[in-house]
Amino acid sequence: MRPSFFHHLHPPTIPAKQSRWRYTLGAGGTAVFLMLVLGATGILELFYYVPTPDQAAQSIQTISYLVPFGGLVRNIHFWAAQLLLIVAAVHLVRVVFTGSYAPPRRFNYLLGLALFVFAILLDFTGYILRWDEGIQWALVVGTNLIKTIPLIGNAFYVVLTGGTQPGLPTLIRFYAWHIFGLALIVIILGVWHAFRVRRDGGIAVPPPPLRVDKERITRNELVRREVLAMLLTGAALILFAAFVPAPIAQPISDITIMAGDARAPWFFLWVQQMLKWGDPFILGVLVPLIVLAVLALIPYIFPKPADGELGKWFPRSNRLAQIVLAVIALLVIILTIFGSLPAS
Amino acid sequence: MKRFIALGSAILLLAVVAAWWTNSRQPKPIVLIPTLTGKPEYCLTCHSDLREISPSHPVKTFGCVICHGGEPLALDANLAHSTMRGGANPSDLSVVQESCGGSNCHSGSAADNNDHIQRVMTSVQSTYAGAIANILYTFGVEPDLTARFGIHAVTDDVITTTTGLPALQVFDPTKQTNPSVLKFAANCLNCHINAQPLPGSQFDRLTGCAACHTPDVESFPKGQIHELTTAIPYTQCNTCHNRGNYDLRTMTFVQRTDQPLPTDRLHNYYQPIAQFTKCEYTLDCIDCHTRTEAMGDGDIHSNMKQIQYIQCQTCHGTPTQLPQTKTLTDPNDIAFRLAQLNPVVDLKLGDTILVTSKGEPLWNTRVLPDGTYQLVGKATGQVFTFKPVMGSGCTQNGIDQSSAYCHTCHSVQR
Numbered sequence: 001m002r003p004s005f006f007h008h009l010h011p012p013t014i015p016a017k018q019s020r021w022r023y024t025l026g027a028g029g030t031a032v033f034l035m036l037v038l039g040a041t042g043i044l045e046l047f048y049y050v051p052t053p054d055q056a057a058q059s060i061q062t063i064s065y066l067v068p069f070g071g072l073v074r075n076i077h078f079w080a081a082q083l084l085l086i087v088a089a090v091h092l093v094r095v096v097f098t099g100s101y102a103p104p105r106r107f108n109y110l111l112g113l114a115l116f117v118f119a120i121l122l123d124f125t126g127y128i129l130r131w132d133e134g135i136q137w138a139l140v141v142g143t144n145l146i147k148t149i150p151l152i153g154n155a156f157y158v159v160l161t162g163g164t165q166p167g168l169p170t171l172i173r174f175y176a177w178h179i180f181g182l183a184l185i186v187i188i189l190g191v192w193h194a195f196r197v198r199r200d201g202g203i204a205v206p207p208p209p210l211r212v213d214k215e216r217i218t219r220n221e222l223v224r225r226e227v228l229a230m231l232l233t234g235a236a237l238i239l240f241a242a243f244v245p246a247p248i249a250q251p252i253s254d255i256t257i258m259a260g261d262a263r264a265p266w267f268f269l270w271v272q273q274m275l276k277w278g279d280p281f282i283l284g285v286l287v288p289l290i291v292l293a294v295l296a297l298i299p300y301i302f303p304k305p306a307d308g309e310l311g312k313w314f315p316r317s318n319r320l321a322q323i324v325l326a327v328i329a330l331l332v333i334i335l336t337i338f339g340s341l342p343a344s
Numbered sequence: 345m346k347r348f349i350a351l352g353s354a355i356l357l358l359a360v361v362a363a364w365w366t367n368s369r370q371p372k373p374i375v376l377i378p379t380l381t382g383k384p385e386y387c388l389t390c391h392s393d394l395r396e397i398s399p400s401h402p403v404k405t406f407g408c409v410i411c412h413g414g415e416p417l418a419l420d421a422n423l424a425h426s427t428m429r430g431g432a433n434p435s436d437l438s439v440v441q442e443s444c445g446g447s448n449c450h451s452g453s454a455a456d457n458n459d460h461i462q463r464v465m466t467s468v469q470s471t472y473a474g475a476i477a478n479i480l481y482t483f484g485v486e487p488d489l490t491a492r493f494g495i496h497a498v499t500d501d502v503i504t505t506t507t508g509l510p511a512l513q514v515f516d517p518t519k520q521t522n523p524s525v526l527k528f529a530a531n532c533l534n535c536h537i538n539a540q541p542l543p544g545s546q547f548d549r550l551t552g553c554a555a556c557h558t559p560d561v562e563s564f565p566k567g568q569i570h571e572l573t574t575a576i577p578y579t580q581c582n583t584c585h586n587r588g589n590y591d592l593r594t595m596t597f598v599q600r601t602d603q604p605l606p607t608d609r610l611h612n613y614y615q616p617i618a619q620f621t622k623c624e625y626t627l628d629c630i631d632c633h634t635r636t637e638a639m640g641d642g643d644i645h646s647n648m649k650q651i652q653y654i655q656c657q658t659c660h661g662t663p664t665q666l667p668q669t670k671t672l673t674d675p676n677d678i679a680f681r682l683a684q685l686n687p688v689v690d691l692k693l694g695d696t697i698l699v700t701s702k703g704e705p706l707w708n709t710r711v712l713p714d715g716t717y718q719l720v721g722k723a724t725g726q727v728f729t730f731k732p733v734m735g736s737g738c739t740q741n742g743i744d745q746s747s748a749y750c751h752t753c754h755s756v757q758r
Contacts, residue, residue: 058417065386065419066373072363224345231352235359242363250415250426 003219009194010219011202017213018203018311019222023098026229027091028197033230034084035190037237041077042179049129051175053168056131057251064248075241081123083237085267088116089329096298096325099305099318100204106299108196111189113296118186120267125178131171133260134249138268139166140258141275148281166255205311269339270332291328298325373419378407385409385416387424398572400685411443435553437470437496437538444553454502454642457678464553466500467640467651470538474647476515479532482592483522491646495538500644507650508643527595535584549583556580556638574686577723581629628723632659632750634704635682655745656753658700659709659717661732663739669711670699679705688725 017023048067050059063070092112095101101109128139143161147153162169197203205211249260264272274283302321309315314322374388387408396403401411409416413429430436434443445451445461452458468474471494480486480493493515500510517529534542537555541547550558557572559580591598630638637652645651661667672679672695682705683691689708691697696711710718712729719728733740 058415061415061417061423065417069367071370072367221345224349228345228348228352231349231356235352235356238356238359238363242359242366245420248418248420248423250423253427 007219007223010222011198012219013216014202014219014222015205015211015213015311016215016217018205019217019225021225023311023313024203025090025094026225027087027094029226030229030233031084031087031091032190032194033226033233034080034087035186037080037234038077038084039183041073041080042183044073045077046179051129051171053131053171053252053255056129056171057249060130060132060248064245071245072238072241075244075246076237077126078246079237079240079244081126082266083233084119085123088119092116092295093325093329096318097322098204098313099310099315099321101299102204102305102307102310102318103299105196105200105204108193108200109299110296111193111196113292115186115189115193117292118182118189122178122182122186123267124265125174125182127265128174129171129178130248132249132251134247135265136252136255136260137258137262138264139170140255141272142264142268143170145275145280145284148279149285150281153281203311206308210308264339266336266340270335273335273339291332294324294328371419376403376407378403378410379405381407381410383409383416386419387412387414387416389419390421390424394570397570401572413439413443430552433550433552433554433558435551435557437465437552440464440552457681459642460553460639463636463640463642464537465496466498466642466644468536468645468648469638469640470536471495471498471512471644472515472533472536472539473512473644475532475535477646479525479528483524485520485522485525489646491644494644495533495536498644500642503643505641505643505645505650507645509646510644512644524595531596532590555584574682575688575723576628576630578628585629626721626724626726627728627754628721630722631708631719632754634700634706636702636704649746653702654700654750656733656740656750657745659698659706659719659730661734662741663733663736666732666734667717668699668701669696670705671696677705679707682707686722688722689720 045063048059048063048070050056060074063074065071067073095109095112124138124142128135143157143166146157146160149156158164160170160173161167162173253259263269271284271288274287277283298321302324303317305315306317309317371389373386374392375384375386376388377384385407388403391408407416408414411429411434413427413434415424415427418424428434429439429443434440440461441451447453447458450458450460451462454462464470471491473491473494476493476495477486477489477491481489486492491509491512494512495515497514498512500508503510515529515533517526517533520526520529533539534547537551540551541549549555553572556576557574559569559571559573559577589598590596632654633652634654637654640651657665657667659667672691672693675693679697680691683689689710691707698706698709698711698717700706706719708720708722712718716729716731719730720726721728
């Protein structure tokens with residue numbers, strides 16, 4: 001069978017052991033699928049969404065309740081976005097816990113991390129586009145956090161919001177970032193990331209002399225597995241979207257009066273929890289940036305995973321990196337759980 | 345593997361069918377584009393069974409949102425109702441300006457007789473100024489009976505009567521020390537249409553305009569009727585004015601023990617001690633008490649007596665004078681508007697009706713060709729005829745009568 005374009009994106013053969021579910025967790029491929037779903041559903045939403053403060057929430061009501069299958073499309077978009085963050089995090093954890101970031105894949109690790117950050121920003125900007133009372137707290141507090149950055153904070157705030165408080169310019173900017181700026185960056189980084197996977201020699205495995213298991217599968221088999229993953233992910237998304245609606249709330253009546261849910265979106269709950277403890281700049285800006293820096297430096301500061309230990313979970317040679325990531329992940333999860341508890 | 349893919353495809357297909365099924369179970373939206381707003385609203389998707397609120401507010405013209413607020417596009421009950429004004433009652437005085445106001449609606453000018461909100465906000469019905477002033481005077485806090493406080497603060501820029509006050513401050517119980525006044529503050533500030541009623545079905549009533557204009561409060565809170573009317577029956581007035589009495593000794597509200605008794609009109613009607621209880625039970629309160637008396641004249645008054653002015657002579661005249669009448673020659677006369685809102689009489693140009701000393705038309709009366717008078721019950725449509733006292737041998741002096749004297753004759757003795 002002559003390989004199609006889709007088959008051509010894959011190497012002719014792939015190591016059998018490293019293409020198992022239990023090794024990859026299917027995370028990278030699922031992330032690509034979710035991005036495609038987000039693109040498709042996002043384009044459909046564009047036909048109805050109105051990016052102005054007085055009409056945004058109403059246009060989302062129109063999408064949710066009046067456009068045929070609009071609610072389903074919006075719910076799929078929402079759940080795909082949330083799942084993307086989880087899948088991307090799982091992918092990151094898998095890469096570190098298998099030592100797959102080892103050279104020559106260090107740069108691609110950074111590309112992946114950047115993609116993760118931009119996915120979070122896309123999720124946050126999309127969340128703000130609702131412009132209803134459910135997002136008001138996150139919008140006001142989140143943007144005010146920018147002001148706490150020394151020297152450039154106030155200027156950065158104006159660049160981000162287009163004024164002295166959130167309003168029409170803010171919504172237009174978040175809209176432009178969401179559907180164009182950030183989306184374009186993610187497409188470029190995503191293609192680059194996928195390209196680098198192949199340029200760096202495909203999935204990380206020990207060099208040929210050290211390889212124990214030499215069995216390989218064809219790309220046809222790999223594509224079949226990807227199709228299966230897509231089918232199951234798609235089914236899960238549709239079921240979730242059909243029965244669990246995406247959050248929606250009443251339109252913001254006055255941006256200066258705090259109303260509605262005073263809770264950050266779930267992926268920023270850990271930051272919100274820290275904000276309760278003290279200085280907003282240190283805890284709300286600096287600490288998350290330090291966490292990001294530590295993640296970015298993992299391939300550069302920790303001992304290089306041994307060649308012979310590549311392609312399997314928990315190599316001894318990069319135990320330190322695994323522990324550091326596990327601690328960070330655990331802290332973020334614990335803070336998120338505390339942050340999600342109702343305020344006492 | 346191919347079997348797995350087949351299975352995966354089947355699962356996806358099932359998911360799509362499930363999504364389709366859920367989607368098909370959603371209510372089919374019913375759109376309404378009211379002519380006044382021109383904006384679509386989907387309230388009727390769930391509320392198509394609601395009756396038209398009044399002939400003056402047809403739903404095709406007004407829709408729902410212009411009065412009730414809410415999210416017109418939402419088909420989720422919680423979201424749709426989240427921004428409603430005043431909950432189920434948009435006429436609550438806290439939101440009445442947004443719901444019922446507007447220069448073409450009920451906050452227009454006094455000249456156009458569209459200043460209903462201004463009149464109600466300043467009236468004793470909503471300020472409770474009379475009771476507060478009386479209590480403060482009785483217990484020595486204030487030197488006289490002039491009202492200084494209301495349940496809400498209110499000002500009036502245009503004073504048209506001699507008893508009108510420029511402003512009332514909000515009555516703040518925390519600034520009071522007299523134990524009786526404090527008790528009054530704790531127990532008695534629930535009266536009047538700007539205050540929330542006490543909990544308990546015996547205190548059920550609505551607030552704002554609906555307190556009077558939305559009838560059949562008996563079924564409340566199971567669901568009050570979606571209706572506004574000017575044909576207000578005595579039962580509506582009784583939701584406040586016949587529930588019991590104040591006990592000034594304990595500063596509590598003593599509920600009537602024989603209430604609620606769905607007996608007959610006679611027994612359900614009268615409070616045993618107050619003078620107005622001796623009323624003619626076949627009449628409804630609004631057959632005599634005018635709109636100015638009930639809703640205020642736009643001035644802030646110190647008590648009810650300053651606004652009540654209907655006397656025996658208003659309808660019956662004095663031994664030397666016939667009651668004041670007016671022949672309707674202007675098609676824009678307010679009498680026609682009032683008669684149209686509650687069409688119990690077919691008022692025509694050229695009809696002669698009784699008018700009060702302040703010129704308010706008693707639009708449900710008519711001077712008959714034989715010199716007698718006719719009154720049609722505003723809530724019942726019942727027709728009464730009556731005579732002037734002039735030439736009847738009646739010797740009383742009409743000038744000396746206060747408003748309450750009407751009830752000396754319009755009474756039943758139980």
